Amino acid sequence: MKKNVSLSFMVLFLLLINLTAAEPKQNDKISVEKIDKAKLSKLIKERKGKPLFLNLWATWCVPCREEFPSIVKLTTEYKDVDFIGISVDFPEEVESKIIPFLKSNEANFVSYVNGFEGDEELINLLDKNWNGALPATFIFDKNGKKISFLEGKKSYEEFKKEILKVKEK
Amino acid sequence: MKSLNKSLLVSLMSIIFIVALFAGNSPDNSRVENFKLKDYNGKEHQLTDFKNSKAIVIMFIATQCPVSNAYNERMAQIHKDFKNKGIFFIGINSNKQEDVGEIKEHAEENDFGFIILKDEKNIVADKFNASVTPEVYVLNQNLEVLYHGRIDDSRDVGKVKNHDLRNVLDEILSGKKITTTQTKAFGCTIKRVG
Numbered sequence: 520m521k522k523n524v525s526l527s528f529m530v531l532f533l534l535l536i537n538l539t540a541a542e543p544k545q546n547d548k549i550s551v552e553k554i555d556k557a558k559l560s561k562l563i564k565e566r567k568g569k570p571l572f573l574n575l576w577a578t579w580c581v582p583c584r585e586e587f588p589s590i591v592k593l594t595t596e597y598k599d600v601d602f603i604g605i606s607v608d609f610p611e612e613v614e615s616k617i618i619p620f621l622k623s624n625e626a627n628f629v630s631y632v633n634g635f636e637g638d639e640e641l642i643n644l645l646d647k648n649w650n651g652a653l654p655a656t657f658i659f660d661k662n663g664k665k666i667s668f669l670e671g672k673k674s675y676e677e678f679k680k681e682i683l684k685v686k687e688k
Numbered sequence: 689m690k691s692l693n694k695s696l697l698v699s700l701m702s703i704i705f706i707v708a709l710f711a712g713n714s715p716d717n718s719r720v721e722n723f724k725l726k727d728y729n730g731k732e733h734q735l736t737d738f739k740n741s742k743a744i745v746i747m748f749i750a751t752q753c754p755v756s757n758a759y760n761e762r763m764a765q766i767h768k769d770f771k772n773k774g775i776f777f778i779g780i781n782s783n784k785q786e787d788v789g790e791i792k793e794h795a796e797e798n799d800f801g802f803i804i805l806k807d808e809k810n811i812v813a814d815k816f817n818a819s820v821t822p823e824v825y826v827l828n829q830n831l832e833v834l835y836h837g838r839i840d841d842s843r844d845v846g847k848v849k850n851h852d853l854r855n856v857l858d859e860i861l862s863g864k865k866i867t868t869t870q871t872k873a874f875g876c877t878i879k880r881v882g
Contacts (some may be wrong), residue, residue, distance in 0.1 A: 638841070639872045
């Protein structure tokens with residue numbers, strides 16, 4: 520009898536562990552990989568029927584941090600749009616700065632860190648007329664064609680308007 | 689008819705050549721307009737005051753931008769290294785939220801030896817089409833833009849490979865052709881009025 524009770528407790532204990540492990544908080548799983556020219560070009564080109572909302576930001580950029588919650592909100596509202604963030608912090612700052620920032624904002628969309636050869640390579644790939652001012656957002660239609668280039672901090676409404684525009688395409 | 693075609697072709701080729709010539713090496717192919725601004729002590733300066741310099745370096749900087757601040761020591765050192773070689777340095781602060789008192793304190797803290805002008809209402813930033821801090825322009829005596837872009841290629845001083853601004857100034861002083869006339873880097877957006 521004693522043996523049975525302790526066995527039941529053990530099963531219950533294991534079950535509980537299993538349950539907690541099965542449903543981790545989404546942002547506990549955040550990983551931030553490096554992205555380079557080939558990878559970003561492929562991401563833009565291979566749209567698989569979805570528009571792309573691409574936000575360039577940095578933890579040192581105050582307006583980037585200010586607009587971030589609007590983007591997080593939009594990711595929950597537009598599941599038919601791919602949201603991708605690229606941080607231009609240094610790759611060695613992923614654990615110390617980028618992930619803590621993403622977690623504090625409950626950001627669950629795909630995030631990368633700049634792994635390009637140089638800043639210029641990334642800037643010019645996205646827009647030749649862009650001078651590197653952050654934040655910057657680029658919206659591509661489902662065929663990978665750039666529809667919007669938003670330089671500087673934007674509001675939730677401004678982002679939403681651009682998303683709706685690209686969804687109509 | 690044949691000669692008409694030929695002259696049309698020659699004209700077309702000439703136009704293409706002229707366009708290519710002017711679209712060439714100069715970063716913006718532009719001459720900067722003179723401007724007048726006050727420094728943080730209230731003294732007025734105009735760009736033409738410094739026309740006798742071998743080159744004028746205009747640096748759009750900020751007090752609160754971490755990228756601009758990462759360059760404080762480098763800017764002070766470049767100024768020290770080139771000021772006695774005929775290069776004149778001007779810092780411009782066009783950020784609406786950074787007032788003259790803050791700019792003065794920041795300049796003193798960082799031992800900037802160069803003048804810093806306050807660009808109220810970002811009129812000069814608009815004329816230059818400057819968008820980030822730090823962002824530099826190197827002008828010749830005719831106020832033509834010889835170089836536009838970054839100070840060097842990394843905000844982390846330990847990772848710098850190309851000392852772009854220093855290279856341009858060395859080339860000017862040695863009378864060489866400027867090899868890189870335009871560069872880009874990530875920076876803080878200049879906070880404009882309105």
